[in-house]
Amino acid sequence: MLAALVALLVTGSPALAQSDPVVANPGDKVGVMGMATSLQLTATGGAAPYTWTATNLPPGLTVAPATGLVSGTPQQWGLYQVTATAKDSVGRSGSVNFYWNIVTPPVPCGGGNHDDYPIRDRSTVDSPIAVTNCPTTGLPNSRVEVHIKHTYIGDLVVSLVSPDGTTFLLHNRTGGGTDDINQSYTVNLSGEQVEGTWKLRVRDAAYKDTGFIDSWSIGL
Known part of the structure; x- marks a missing residue:
């Protein structure tokens, strides 16, 4: 109390009598290499606004100096000890340390079907893939490879x-009137149960032209 009063009398500024910023500890974090992530850093005390910096972030992640939002896509697995710092408007700062563990992506489950399924005029056909022994949920970047003649x-x-x-x-x-589909699609299957029968469904919505499902695969 006395120190704050002395600071106020000497500087004439209530802001300079405040304490240093205190950065909230976000706790240890886990991310997956190749999957986008974000973290909002926060602080209290000091004289807002804050300017944010962070050292030893996992490669691919950056912090927005004005907001403290850490975002990006981790490019390298490993355990990183991050130091996040908030500097207030009069130059005082506070920091916090935490660990950010970047792991490699899980080995995807999935399968393929290389049997031909005819696509007739104005009809719908399903090509199935049965997925077993994969007790997990889908990924936000699951892949579906499609080949249709x-x-x-x-x-x-x-x-x-x-x-x-x-x-x-x-x-x-x-x-x-383009011939054939040979395409890889990225599908957000977060939360979907993986085990069971997945289907590629093709509907021909017009007359005259026909074809067949040549093959397809899914990586979950």
């Missing part, structure tokens, strides 16, 4: 159907 892909609606019946649209009558 067809003489007018603008006729086609292509969807991924999960074991519980949830539908994810992959292709919706684009491409006009």
Whole structure:
């Protein structure tokens, strides 16, 4: 109390009589290499606004100096001891240390189906893949590789159907008279149960042109 009063009398500024900023400890963090992540740093005390810095962040992550938001996509696995610092408007600062463990992505579950399934005019066909021994949930960047032979892909609606019946649209009558679909799609399957039968569903929405599902695969 006395020290604060002396500071106030000497400087004439209430701000300079305040304490240093205190940065909240976010606790140890875990991230996955190749998957985007974010962390909002916060502080109290001192004289706002704060300017933020952070040292030894995992490669691929940066901190916004004006907001304290750490964001990006980790590029290298490893254990990083991060020091986050908030400097207030009169030059005082506070810091906190925490660990950020970046792990490698899990080995994806999945499978493929290389059997041909005919796509007839104005009809719908499913090609199944049974996924077993994979007690996990889907990833936000799951991959679906699709190979369809067809003489007018603008006729086609292509969807991924999960074991519980949830539908994810992959292709919706684009491409006009272009032949064939040979495409890799990234699908957000976060929270989806992996085990069970997945289906590639193809609907031909017009007359005249036909084709077949040549093959497809899924990495969950």
